[in-house]
Amino acid sequence: MESTEHLHRQIEGLEDLRTIVKTMKSLSAVSIRQYEQAVEALGHYYRTVELGLQATLGPMARPRTQRRRRGESPRSAVIVFGSDHGLCGRFNEEVSTRALERARTELAGSGWHRVLVVGALAAASLEEAAQPLEEILPAPGAASRITATVQQMLVRVDAWRSRDGVDNVYLFYNQPRARSGYRTTEEKLLPVDVDRLRRVEEERWPSRSLPFFTMDPWRLVAALLRQYIFVSLFRACAASQASEHSSRLAAMQAAEKNLDEHLEEVITTYRRVRQAAITTELLDVVAGFEAVSGDGGE
Known part of the structure; x- marks a missing residue:
C-alpha cells in the first residue's frame, strides 16, 4: 500500500499539471480566435483583388502558358505548413503524409525539385520519410507575424520561378472545420487558375459603375497576381495556425478529462489510506489503553 506522503505528492503534481493544461487550453482558445479574425479580415481584401483581376482579365487575351521542350517533365515545388511545437495530436504527421x-x-512524374516547410515538426516528419528539404521556416508565433513569414515564402517562390524554372507550386496545410477539428487541404498556388478567374468575370459586377484602368494592363495584372498569391499564402498559413491550436485545444481537453479522472482516483485512494492509518492508530491507542488498564487492575 502506498504511503499518504507519496499519494499527497502525487495529488500536488497532478494539480500542478492540471493548471498547466488549463493555461494551454486558454492560450489555444485565444490563438484560434486571432487567426480566425485574420482570415476574416483578409477575405475582404481577397475579394477586392479578385474583382481587380476580373476587371483586368476581361478585355485581355488569354495568356500563353509556358511550354517545355519535348521530353522535359514539368517541375514542381511544394510548401508544407506544420508546427514548431507538439501536443497537437497528429497535426504534423497528417499533413506530411498527405504531401508524400x-x-x-x-x-511522381514531375519530380519534386523544391520543398519548403513551415514548422520544425512537419519538417522532421518529412525528413524521416527521406524527403529532401530546401528550406525550413519557423511557424509564426502570432497572427501579426504571418506577413513576415509570407514575405519569405514569396521570395522563395520568385526564385523557384525565375531561377529554377518551376512550373507548379502546391500548398499542403490543415484547415479548420466548421464546428471542430480540421481537414488536410491541397491547393495549387501556381500557375494561377485563369479559367476560374474568368468564371468570376461572368458574375454581375457589384456596382453600376463599370471598372476601367489607364496603366499598362500586363503590369496591372502582374501586381494583382502578386497580391493574389500573397493572399493565398497568408490564408493557408493562418488556417494552418488556427488548425494547430484547434488540435492542441482538443488534446488539452482530453488531457484535462484524463487528469481529472486520475486525480479523483488518487484522492479517493489517499482518503482510504489515510482513514486506514487513522483507524490503525486508534486501535493501537485502544489496545495500549486496555493493556495499561489491565496492568493497573492486577
Missing part, C-alpha cells in the same frame, strides 16, 4: 502520398502518385 501526393508526391508518390499523381505528381
Whole structure:
C-alpha cells in the first residue's frame, strides 16, 4: 500500500499539471480566435483583388502558358505548413503524409525539385520519410507575424520561378472545420487558375459603375497576381495556425478529462489510506489503553 506522503505528492503534481493544461487550453482558445479574425479580415481584401483581376482579365487575351521542350517533365515545388511545437495530436504527421502520398502518385512524374516547410515538426516528419528539404521556416508565433513569414515564402517562390524554372507550386496545410477539428487541404498556388478567374468575370459586377484602368494592363495584372498569391499564402498559413491550436485545444481537453479522472482516483485512494492509518492508530491507542488498564487492575 502506498504511503499518504507519496499519494499527497502525487495529488500536488497532478494539480500542478492540471493548471498547466488549463493555461494551454486558454492560450489555444485565444490563438484560434486571432487567426480566425485574420482570415476574416483578409477575405475582404481577397475579394477586392479578385474583382481587380476580373476587371483586368476581361478585355485581355488569354495568356500563353509556358511550354517545355519535348521530353522535359514539368517541375514542381511544394510548401508544407506544420508546427514548431507538439501536443497537437497528429497535426504534423497528417499533413506530411498527405504531401508524400501526393508526391508518390499523381505528381511522381514531375519530380519534386523544391520543398519548403513551415514548422520544425512537419519538417522532421518529412525528413524521416527521406524527403529532401530546401528550406525550413519557423511557424509564426502570432497572427501579426504571418506577413513576415509570407514575405519569405514569396521570395522563395520568385526564385523557384525565375531561377529554377518551376512550373507548379502546391500548398499542403490543415484547415479548420466548421464546428471542430480540421481537414488536410491541397491547393495549387501556381500557375494561377485563369479559367476560374474568368468564371468570376461572368458574375454581375457589384456596382453600376463599370471598372476601367489607364496603366499598362500586363503590369496591372502582374501586381494583382502578386497580391493574389500573397493572399493565398497568408490564408493557408493562418488556417494552418488556427488548425494547430484547434488540435492542441482538443488534446488539452482530453488531457484535462484524463487528469481529472486520475486525480479523483488518487484522492479517493489517499482518503482510504489515510482513514486506514487513522483507524490503525486508534486501535493501537485502544489496545495500549486496555493493556495499561489491565496492568493497573492486577
